[in-house]
Amino acid sequence: MTAEDYLNGQVILIDKPLKWTSFQVVNKVRWLLKHRYGIKKIKVGHAGTLDPLATGLLVICTGRFTKKIEEYQGQEKEYTGTITLGGTTPSFDLETEIDKEFDISHVTDDILEEARNKFIGEIQQQPPVFSALKKDGKRLYDYAREGKEVDIPTRTVHITEFDISNFATPEVHFRVVCSKGTYIRSLAHDFGKAVNAGGHLSSLRRTRIGSFKVEDALGLEEFEAGLPS
Template identity: 75%
Template sequence: MTAEDYINGHVILIDKPLDWTSFQVVNKLRWIIKEKYGIKKIKVGHAGTLDPLATGLLIICTGKFTKKIEEYQGQEKEYTGIITLGATTPSYDLETNFDQEFDHSKVTEEMVNEAVLGFIGDIEQRPPVFSALKKDGKRLYEYAREGKKVEIPTRTVHISEFEITGFSKPDIHFRVVCSKGTYIRTLAHDLGKAVGSGSHLSKLRRTRIGEFKVENALSIEDFEAGITS
C-alpha cells in the first residue's frame, strides 16, 4: 500500500478490542497512516458504531472511500453474544450498575425459544437512553447522565434471524441477524421482559456486515505491524 492508495480510498477491516470506542480506533488508524507516510491530513471514518463493551467487526474507510460509509452502514449485520437473566441496568448492558434484580428460577430454555419467535421480522424497538442518538441537538446519554428523563420514540427495525445457541442459566447465548439501527442491548432487555424476568446484555461481538466478515479482520496491532514493516 502507498500513501496514494489510502488517499484514493481503502477499506480496512478491524476486529475492535474490548473497551475501545469506535472513535478511538479511527483516531489510532489515522495516526498510524499519517506517521507511516508523512501525510498531514487524511479522512478516516468507520461504518457503524460498536459500543466500548462490544468487540468485533469495524469497517474503516479512508480517503475517498469515506463516501461509501453510509452504504456500508445500511447493510445487514450479524452478532453473537450473551444475554444474562436476573438483573437489569439503565444502559441495558454492563456499562452501568444493576438497578433491579429478578427471580429467573422459572425461566426455561423452551420459554426463551418461544419468546424469541416474537422478535423475528419487523419489530418496534425503543433505543436505550444510554445511546448516542440525538434529541433536540443533545445526545441521549447526556440526558441520562444528568438524570433527566426524555421521551424516546420507538423505531421499526428488522430481525431476520434470532437463534439461541446455548442456554446455561442465567446466560443465554445467541446469534442475531438484523437491519441497520437495531439495538442488541434493547433486544436483550426486551427478551428478559418477554420471559417474565429482567435481563441485560453481558457480551456482544459483531461477526458480519454485509459480505464483510470478522474472520478477515485485523487486530489494531497486526495492522500497525503490517503497515510499518
C-alpha cells in the same frame, strides 16, 4: 499499500478490542497512516458504531472511500453475544450497575423459544437512553447521566435471524442477524422482559456487516505491524 492507495480509498477491517470506542479506533488508524506515510491530512471514518463493551468487526474507510460509509452502514449485520437474565441495568448492558433483580427459576427452554419467536421479523424497538442518538440537539446519554427523563420514540427494525445457541442459567447465548439501526442492548432488555426475568447484554461481538466478515479483520497491533516503520 502506498500513501496514494489510502488517499484514493481503502476499506480496512479491524477487530475492535474491548473497551475501545469506535472513535478511538478511527483516530488510531488515522494517526498511524499520517505518521507512517508522512501524510498531512487524510479522511478516515467507520461504517457503524460499536459500543465500548462490544468487540468485533469495525469497517474503516479511508480517503475517497469515506463516501461509501453510508452504503456500508445500511447493510445487514450479524452479532453473537450473551444476555444475562435476572437483572436489568439502566444502560441495558454492563456499563451501569444492576438496578432491579428478578427471579429466573421459572425460565425453561420452551419459554425462551416462545419469546425468541416474538422478535423475528419487523419489530418496534426503543433505543437505550444510554446512546449517542440526539434529541433536541443533545446526546441521549447526556440526559441519562444528568438523571433526566426523556421520551424516546420507538423505531421499526428488522430481525432476520435470532437463534439461541445455549442456555446455561442465567446466561442466554445467541446469534442475531438484523437491519441497520437495531440496538442489541434493547433486544436483550426486551427479551428479558418477554420471559419475565429481566435481562441485560453481558457480551457482544459483531461478526459481519454485509459481505465483510470479522475473520478477515485485523487486530490493531496486526494492522500497525503491517505498515512501514
